[in-house]
Amino acid sequence: MNILEISEVTKNFGGLTALNDVDMHIAKGEILALIGPNGAGKSTMFDCVAGVYPPSSGTIRFKGKSIAGLKPWDLCRLGLARTFQIVKPFAARTVLYNVMVGAFLRTSSTDKARDKALSVLETLRLDHRKDMLAGTLTIADRKRLEIAKALATEPELLLLDEVMAGLRPTEMDDMIAIIRQLRGNGITVFIIEHIMRAVMALSDRVVVIHFGEKIAEGAPEDVTRDENVIKAYLGSDYATS
């Protein structure tokens, strides 16, 4: 069963076509990576899927139902959570406070929200930072916090926008392990990623977009050998390395 179905989605910003007639889907339990050069329209796709703005045309179905007219908070309640490419912590509040905001979606009890937030922080190995102000965290911890907040809403589908960017190699390995663990817990993961090592390590399937159009789709090994993809995105260096 497909948890997300995107059909013929086009998004225009004034005269600029950020997405052009894109079809894609994600099966339940899958890790799908969306890759493509800067400005290809990847984050725009997340914004459409998460209800930030409606696509100019086309339909998006989450768990079989069209999301037309639904707002970000409606979709989050239905089980769709996302992180932002430019992380948006509640900077003046503690890490625990940040995650509790997410946890309150499924409970009105402050005690339960705190317990939930603490257990999510443990999953992300961020519990030792719980009393720090979110604005004082390192990049790596900020990215984890971004995931922790989303995770606290108990999503079925998690959209991760470039969570590896700015991480050191060991931090990236931790992050890869964390995302695998999430999938192990039954969460479907839709990632946007530039770092091919992470894409190769994580994804079951890859979709490549370029100037708003889908140019390739398939298993990671196949996609990275695709000539169009190499020309448009990976560069010939990648093919030979």
Add this chain to the structure above:
Amino acid sequence: MSRKQLDMTLLALAGLISFGLPLLIESPTYLQILILLFFYAYLTTSWNLVGGFAGVLPLGHAVFVGIGAYTSTILALQFNLSPWFGMLVGGMVAALVGVAIGKPTFRMRGAYFALCTIAFSEGVRVMIENIDSLGPIKFNGPRGLLIPLKGESFWNYQFMHKEPYYYIILTMLVLVLALTWFISRSKMGYYLAAGGDEPDAAQALGVDVAKYKLIALGLSSFLTALAGTFYAQLMLYFYPKGILGLDLSFEIAFIALIGGRGMIAGPLIGALVLRPLNEFTRIYLSNQLPGLHLVIFGLILILVMLFQPKGLTLPLTRLYDRLASKITTTGA
């Protein structure tokens, strides 16, 4: 002594002192100053629900004070209903008006929202100033409304001495502070703060930011209007420029900013600083230069914003933390 015991002892002491003050203070003038101090602390605490926790800057809260005062007074004078009942009606009218203004304006960011609230409350003031009567209801235009003295009566919300007013506003203040404390620790408090800090992030976490802001504004307007009735009954006279004017709206915001927006104790601390100053300048300086007190407020605000941009509550809390840790460690 543990920290918690210290906190509780001091809180009990503060409670005892505020409860006992009328027994010590004989002069009605001084008692009136205290009553107004609590009145402003109450107003600002109500304002803080939306202006502090929800991170927007309403600058027209006088309109809700006015709605409270006019509603209960008109119901009492012309329909013979108890001001206590009118107070609740006024609160509900204010909540409806608050939600009605909030709905279209909360989508605006920053200064635009503030300007809209000013425009709305000024609009209402000018309207009331130009209405002598509306059907059977007398507004009396710019002259305002006078509540005839009926003698000591709880039903009529009239007391011959200041003490009952003191205890009424003290009770209101304690309740509204407790409510704010409770909200700040509840889902609503987290949602308001998140929506105020980073609306996009909050929405992505399932927070209907606009809805929570509306609830906060509705509640804040309701509570603010209750104080309007209190003021009317305390003074037995009010007029549009005083009770619906920008001076009142701005003073509330001044107190909040100086005390600390979004902090529970902020309004109380702000009122403790600004109210005595206001009374002092009014008594000693206003003959020489009317409006001087606002200039002084402005200067203080600039100084506080420069050196303590989050208001005075934060440094005071830190100071208290340091003193408390000394007492609790040396005492143990």
